[in-house]
Amino acid sequence: MTLLLLAVALYASAGLAAAVFHRRLLAIVYPLCIAAAMLAIIAGLPVLFEGTSETLHLPLGLPSIGLHLALDPLSGFFGFIVNGGVLAASIYGLGLDREHDLSPRIEPLVPVFAAAMNLVLIAADAFGFLFFWELMSLSSWALVVANHRDPANLRAGHVYLVMAAIGTAALLFAFGGMAGVAGGYSFAAIRDAALDPVVAGLVLTAALIGTGSKAGLFPLHAWLPLAHPAAPSHVSALMSGVMTKVAIYGVIRIVFDLLSTPQWWWSLPFLVLGAATAVMGLLYALLDGDVKRVLAYSTVENVGIIFVGLGLALAFRTTGLEAAAAVAMAAALLHSLNHSWFKSLLFLGAGAVLHATGRRDFDGLGGLIHRMPVTAVFVLVGCLSASALPPFNGFVSEWLLFQAVLAGPEFPEPLLRFLSPAVGALLALAAALAAACFVRLYGIAFLGRPRSPEAARAREVPGVQVAAMGMLAALCLAGGLFGGAMARSLQPLLLMLTGAALPGRASGPTALSLVAFNASRSSYDAPTILAFLLISGVLTTLLVHRLSSRRSRRSAAWDCGFPDSSPSNQYSASSFSQPLRRVYGSTAFGSTETIDMPAPGDHRPARLRVGFRDHAWDWLYLAPARFILASSLRLNQLQFLTIRSYLVLMFSALIVLLVIAAVWF
Amino acid sequence: MLFVGQAIQMVLVIALAPLVTGIVRKVKARFMGRIGPPVIQPYRDLIKLMRKETVFAENASWLFRAAPYAIFAFTWVAAALVPSFASGLMFNWAADVIALVALLGAARVFLALAGMDVGTSFGGIGASREMMIATLAEPAMLLVVLTMALAAGTTQLPGVADFLISAPITVRVSLALALVALVMVALAENARIPVDNPATHLELTMVHEAMLLEYSGRHLAMIEASSQLKLVLYLSLIVSLFVPFGMAPAQSGVAAWAFGGFAYVGKLIAGAVLLGMWEVSVAKMRVFRVSEFLGGAFVFAFLAILLAFLTREVMR
Numbered sequence: 001m002t003l004l005l006l007a008v009a010l011y012a013s014a015g016l017a018a019a020v021f022h023r024r025l026l027a028i029v030y031p032l033c034i035a036a037a038m039l040a041i042i043a044g045l046p047v048l049f050e051g052t053s054e055t056l057h058l059p060l061g062l063p064s065i066g067l068h069l070a071l072d073p074l075s076g077f078f079g080f081i082v083n084g085g086v087l088a089a090s091i092y093g094l095g096l097d098r099e100h101d102l103s104p105r106i107e108p109l110v111p112v113f114a115a116a117m118n119l120v121l122i123a124a125d126a127f128g129f130l131f132f133w134e135l136m137s138l139s140s141w142a143l144v145v146a147n148h149r150d151p152a153n154l155r156a157g158h159v160y161l162v163m164a165a166i167g168t169a170a171l172l173f174a175f176g177g178m179a180g181v182a183g184g185y186s187f188a189a190i191r192d193a194a195l196d197p198v199v200a201g202l203v204l205t206a207a208l209i210g211t212g213s214k215a216g217l218f219p220l221h222a223w224l225p226l227a228h229p230a231a232p233s234h235v236s237a238l239m240s241g242v243m244t245k246v247a248i249y250g251v252i253r254i255v256f257d258l259l260s261t262p263q264w265w266w267s268l269p270f271l272v273l274g275a276a277t278a279v280m281g282l283l284y285a286l287l288d289g290d291v292k293r294v295l296a297y298s299t300v301e302n303v304g305i306i307f308v309g310l311g312l313a314l315a316f317r318t319t320g321l322e323a324a325a326a327v328a329m330a331a332a333l334l335h336s337l338n339h340s341w342f343k344s345l346l347f348l349g350a351g352a353v354l355h356a357t358g359r360r361d362f363d364g365l366g367g368l369i370h371r372m373p374v375t376a377v378f379v380l381v382g383c384l385s386a387s388a389l390p391p392f393n394g395f396v397s398e399w400l401l402f403q404a405v406l407a408g409p410e411f412p413e414p415l416l417r418f419l420s421p422a423v424g425a426l427l428a429l430a431a432a433l434a435a436a437c438f439v440r441l442y443g444i445a446f447l448g449r450p451r452s453p454e455a456a457r458a459r460e461v462p463g464v465q466v467a468a469m470g471m472l473a474a475l476c477l478a479g480g481l482f483g484g485a486m487a488r489s490l491q492p493l494l495l496m497l498t499g500a501a502l503p504g505r506a507s508g509p510t511a512l513s514l515v516a517f518n519a520s521r522s523s524y525d526a527p528t529i530l531a532f533l534l535i536s537g538v539l540t541t542l543l544v545h546r547l548s549s550r551r552s553r554r555s556a557a558w559d560c561g562f563p564d565s566s567p568s569n570q571y572s573a574s575s576f577s578q579p580l581r582r583v584y585g586s587t588a589f590g591s592t593e594t595i596d597m598p599a600p601g602d603h604r605p606a607r608l609r610v611g612f613r614d615h616a617w618d619w620l621y622l623a624p625a626r627f628i629l630a631s632s633l634r635l636n637q638l639q640f641l642t643i644r645s646y647l648v649l650m651f652s653a654l655i656v657l658l659v660i661a662a663v664w665f
Numbered sequence: 666m667l668f669v670g671q672a673i674q675m676v677l678v679i680a681l682a683p684l685v686t687g688i689v690r691k692v693k694a695r696f697m698g699r700i701g702p703p704v705i706q707p708y709r710d711l712i713k714l715m716r717k718e719t720v721f722a723e724n725a726s727w728l729f730r731a732a733p734y735a736i737f738a739f740t741w742v743a744a745a746l747v748p749s750f751a752s753g754l755m756f757n758w759a760a761d762v763i764a765l766v767a768l769l770g771a772a773r774v775f776l777a778l779a780g781m782d783v784g785t786s787f788g789g790i791g792a793s794r795e796m797m798i799a800t801l802a803e804p805a806m807l808l809v810v811l812t813m814a815l816a817a818g819t820t821q822l823p824g825v826a827d828f829l830i831s832a833p834i835t836v837r838v839s840l841a842l843a844l845v846a847l848v849m850v851a852l853a854e855n856a857r858i859p860v861d862n863p864a865t866h867l868e869l870t871m872v873h874e875a876m877l878l879e880y881s882g883r884h885l886a887m888i889e890a891s892s893q894l895k896l897v898l899y900l901s902l903i904v905s906l907f908v909p910f911g912m913a914p915a916q917s918g919v920a921a922w923a924f925g926g927f928a929y930v931g932k933l934i935a936g937a938v939l940l941g942m943w944e945v946s947v948a949k950m951r952v953f954r955v956s957e958f959l960g961g962a963f964v965f966a967f968l969a970i971l972l973a974f975l976t977r978e979v980m981r
Contacts, residue, residue: 559878
């Protein structure tokens with residue numbers, strides 16, 4: 001605990017130093033952040049592995065309450081995610097250009113943001129949690145609008161601010177509901193309180209709105225693809241890879257720890273919204289033409305997967321199936337960790353592309369595999385992990401989640417028995433859509449021929465930035481290979497949250513196997529598969545090279561005999577998604593294609609117009625905004641009344657109040 | 666012993682793969698009134714391609730050169746996991762049905778990326794359509810194998826096969842639906858009519874072939890071999906799950922293996938003949954009809970797993 005507070009102090013001093021001595025000391029932020037992140041990781045790991053917890057009560061904050069801090073396995077696990085992400089982003093930050101990239105609007109805020117996330121995780125009373133939560137929101141908001149000259153960033157900041165305010169208000173209600181009966185705001189007092197089922201349901205709704213809006217749960221996700229890409233890329237990596245996990249931490253803390261008597265039907269919103277989020281996030285991603293926005297939408301998808309895992313864990317735990325609950329919870333937790341790694345990697349890769357070419361729209365990229373060869377390899381690893389392909393880490397959590405879905409027939413509730421295969425089908429659809437999304441991203445940005453002069457001139461980014469990506473890529477592979485060991489190391493946490501854990505080390509075929517229930521029911525052994533793949537791949541390559549003709553030469557692309565000279569004739573991102581738009585877009589987005597074909601002899605160019613509507617945005621954001629605007633315009637007239645009308649208003653209000661008082665009492 | 670069995674299976678699937686394709690082509694030719702090439706023609710084609718010079722497009726990257734071997738390795742490992750003549754071989758435990766689907770997905774991703782590497786419009790069109798087809802076929806496939814896993818109480822393929830060998834033969838609606846869906850998915854994944862035409866070139870309707878247009882020589886041979894291997898994989902999957910007759914159960918002797926081997930080859934040939942007959946009797950669909958066809962497969966698979974969930978109270 002002391003170490004962790006020391007790390008937080010280090011973060012804070014880095015932010016302070018950069019803010020006070022700006023210009024000269026901006027560059028010191030990242031080395032300090034690296035030190036603080038390492039310190040925090042070292043501080044958190046023993047708690048995670050040993051399952052102990054430490055508490056601390058500081059005389060800060062509200063009088064008579066003070067500040068409660070606690071470090072338990074759940075905080076330790078999410079602290080590992082947060083500080084790992086901060087570490088990678090800070091290493092990447094070391095390579096930023098001192099002249100052009102560092103800015104007093106960005107660097108002082110990065111450590112503040114990191115410190116706020118750490119403090120949310122160890123806060124153990126409602127006031128501290130909300131205060132640090134708000135600090136996290138505000139510091140990330142300031143980073144979103146750091147480049148305030150771009151009107152798109154300002155709009156993103158506006159939407160983010162509104163959504164963050166709504167989310168915090170909802171959390172305020174949630175904690176108010178939980179603490180109202182108990183009369184205490186510390187988590188220990190909240191845990192002991194027995195809540196009325198109706199109040200508990202309301203608390204759950206408020207908590208889902210509060211944390212779901214931060215995590216990007218559909219349909220509260222709309223701010224996320226605007227705000228995450230607007231920040232500088234290493235901050236985007238933090239927001240997408242790490243801050244969404246703090247929101248996941250919030251929902252786990254409230255639903256699995258603080259609320260005392262969970263009901264089975266609480267899992268329904270998790271399952272339905274999670275599955276919808278997973279599929280919709282990818283459909284949005286497939287239609288978008290901006291690399292960083294596609295990555296942000298993919299975050300929405302992964303948050304959906306995590307919510308499905310949490311929903312299944314909740315459903316299994318409340319119906320007494322602890323073993324299955326442990327599998328589902330392990331899937332959700334591991335996916336949080338895995339997603340933080342591969343999404344940070346992909347955002348840093350997008351940052352490298354942006355730095356090298358100055359562009360993040362697909363129409364200006366292409367052929368980067370030749371010009372940025374090392375970045376291209378690491379981003380490929382990230383894409384394969386995000387597509388949940390073996391032997392990388394995304395597949396491990398996906399595999400565990402499907403194992404949990406398969407335990408669905410054991411549910412005593414018919415509704416859950418019906419819902420779990422539907423959720424499984426949507427997850428399968430999301431997995432396949434993710435592969436399409438990342439083939440599109442990698443194929444358009446890194447493969448093919450450059451679509452713009454900037455892409456043709458691109459250069460590899462500084463070595464330390466490549467190293468940051470390399471570290472994350474290595475973690476993605478290691479997470480895939482040692483998923484079994486990682487899942488088993490979560491044992492204290494799983495016992496705390498679900499009352500069961502995954503089978504021990506001796507139960508699998510080898511020490512590294514991932515086993516869900518027992519070895520005869522399901523096991524997955526990534527090291528064996530990788531060895532198998534390597535042996536067969538290398539053997540085949542050697543054999544083929546030995547037996548076949550060695551002659552080879554380079555020549556112009558054949559392309560069915562009609563090679564197109566211009567790189568702009570390549571398949572573009574929007575042409576890649578055309579079949580998917582036709583298949584899914586008409587139902588999900590009411591997408592339309594109109595072809596404007598000039599008559600023969602007319603010299604006008606033919607045009608294809610593609611349009612779609614975002615129903616969630618139209619109905620959930622624009623409609624209330626219009627309503628508020630219209631009603632405030634209507635109410636605005638009250639400002640310009642004559643004195644007689646004001647007197648009439650006051651008297652009638654008085655009479656109405658008197659009548660109410662007379663009737664009521 | 667098990668290791669030997671695993672090695673036999675790995676060699677067997679590779680050795681048989683071109684033959685199965687040859688039989689399909691022969692059957693199609695006979696039904697069309699042609700004599701057709703001999704059934705060993707695919708072997709000759711592969712050898713011929715190996716001997717030819719390999720031409721790369723000017724813009725081809727290392728990914729283009731590595732992809733054929735990666736695709737082959739992923740497909741081969743996946744094929745090694747599907748029970749063929751015997752169940753419970755050496756490495757069957759290393760990956761289950763979910764990993765099998767994901768391995769095939771990885772092979773497909775590399776193929777699509779290789780198609781986009783050179784930067785031609787045909788490669789892009791092939792990759793884009795392949796991924797669209799995959800978004801429907803892969804979930805359907807996953808639901809089918811999960812249905813089988815649910816019936817058997819395990820996601821391990823040998824366990825599923827053992828269950829189906831030993832289970833009393835009863836007509837189950839969910840398994841029948843799963844079979845229909847799996848066959849539809851197999852047609853799509855192997856680029857067979859009505860989803861794609863393996864014999865077509867230079868048409869805007871092609872999908873699979875469009876991604877390979879820039880490949881030549883040994884690389885083309887590797888990709889052709891992986892496609893043939895994939896066909897054998899799907900046929901093995903279908904016959905081992907739905908016609909497990911003759912397959913040697915786990916821990917059985919050489920005699921059972923030999924019998925299993927003969928039964929396996931017989932079933933593969935029968936499957937190839939049926940596929941050839943099917944391909945001459947239907948027409949290819951437009952690309953955007955494929956989504957309806959595969960949407961149908963997805964719905965069948967979903968109904969299958971739904972029935973399995975609702976009828977099965979407790980999983981073993």
